[in-house]
Amino acid sequence: MPGAEGDDVIVRMWEVRAYPRTFTDLLAWVCDEAVPRLEVEPLHIASEVFSSTDLRVVVISRWRGEPRPLADPPDGLAARSPHVWDFAPVDR
Numbered sequence: 001m002p003g004a005e006g007d008d009v010i011v012r013m014w015e016v017r018a019y020p021r022t023f024t025d026l027l028a029w030v031c032d033e034a035v036p037r038l039e040v041e042p043l044h045i046a047s048e049v050f051s052s053t054d055l056r057v058v059v060i061s062r063w064r065g066e067p068r069p070l071a072d073p074p075d076g077l078a079a080r081s082p083h084v085w086d087f088a089p090v091d092r
Contacts, residue, residue: 012067016082026077
């Protein structure tokens, strides 16, 4: 675990499910608009985007300190509101 306060890394997992007809548009919005907005934040370290066959899109982002929220998807793209979880890396 990081030693000095303020050096802590937080990993945020953001997950949303698309409608079958909107999956491609939701994934494009995440990759082309939502994640690039995070990447300019000073505390942002890195982000990865994943998709699944059950129409989910997941963003894993790493932060130095408090993560910034990912924007909510545009109306009509997501089948439900995004879910968000924060994690701390484990030094093993």
